[in-house]
Amino acid sequence: MQYPDLNQRKKKILNWIIRSHIETVMPVGSETIARESNLGLSSATIRNEMADLERMGYLRHLHTSSGRVPTDRGYRYYVDYLMKSKRISEEELDRIKRIYNRERTLEDIMTNVSQILSSLTSYTGMVLFPKTEGYSDYQGRLRLEGSWNILNYPEFHDFDIIKRIFEAFERKSPIFEILNEDIEKIGVHIHIGSENKSEGLQNCSLVISRYGIEDEMIGGLGIIGPVRMDYERVVSVVDILSTAMTDYMSEFYH
Numbered sequence: 001m002q003y004p005d006l007n008q009r010k011k012k013i014l015n016w017i018i019r020s021h022i023e024t025v026m027p028v029g030s031e032t033i034a035r036e037s038n039l040g041l042s043s044a045t046i047r048n049e050m051a052d053l054e055r056m057g058y059l060r061h062l063h064t065s066s067g068r069v070p071t072d073r074g075y076r077y078y079v080d081y082l083m084k085s086k087r088i089s090e091e092e093l094d095r096i097k098r099i100y101n102r103e104r105t106l107e108d109i110m111t112n113v114s115q116i117l118s119s120l121t122s123y124t125g126m127v128l129f130p131k132t133e134g135y136s137d138y139q140g141r142l143r144l145e146g147s148w149n150i151l152n153y154p155e156f157h158d159f160d161i162i163k164r165i166f167e168a169f170e171r172k173s174p175i176f177e178i179l180n181e182d183i184e185k186i187g188v189h190i191h192i193g194s195e196n197k198s199e200g201l202q203n204c205s206l207v208i209s210r211y212g213i214e215d216e217m218i219g220g221l222g223i224i225g226p227v228r229m230d231y232e233r234v235v236s237v238v239d240i241l242s243t244a245m246t247d248y249m250s251e252f253y254h
Contacts, residue, residue, distance in 0.1 A: 027067025118146030123225030168200030211245035
């Protein structure tokens, strides 16, 4: 995706708006930024910059409010260029380690990983089992945990949106297709809203990473949540868990 070059002022304003919207759900206005941020800019200056960001496609204006909210394009710019990693607590790290410290089957581990993904983020956790003799079709390989968590977010209070999302959850194939593509690539991958081909997932973001033994047993794990997602935390959680799963499988199978 090609982006117009943003100056430092626009980057700081866009970053502040997105972080504020993720935290509060509310549209963000220029006076709020001038009053609550430490950018040192007048509301008039901020208003002009926000108008430019809207013309560029990073923000949109809600008719019911004088404030603006990020677009999918705005979130894409944020995750590619602006966000930073967020450390998770030592207590949470210990909780992750404890999953692998007991004698358990691979299925037990996978189930616990999907549960902890959901628990640590309050979104929907997903784990794709490696393709093995016992798990060959995607229906059996893909586990979702915490599907009902999405009802806690106001952007999912529209019945038609919820219906499409739960249809995608039940069918699993739209999620499997994204996971199956991403496990061919290294690193954490983020799919935002309208970037998703499936209509049922176009109000969601997916954060995915692969795990496993290179060229032998590869699976994937990640999070499904609202586009207004705490990407900094989610990316850290997904990255840590995929690394832990890779270490576990290397030890389990060798």
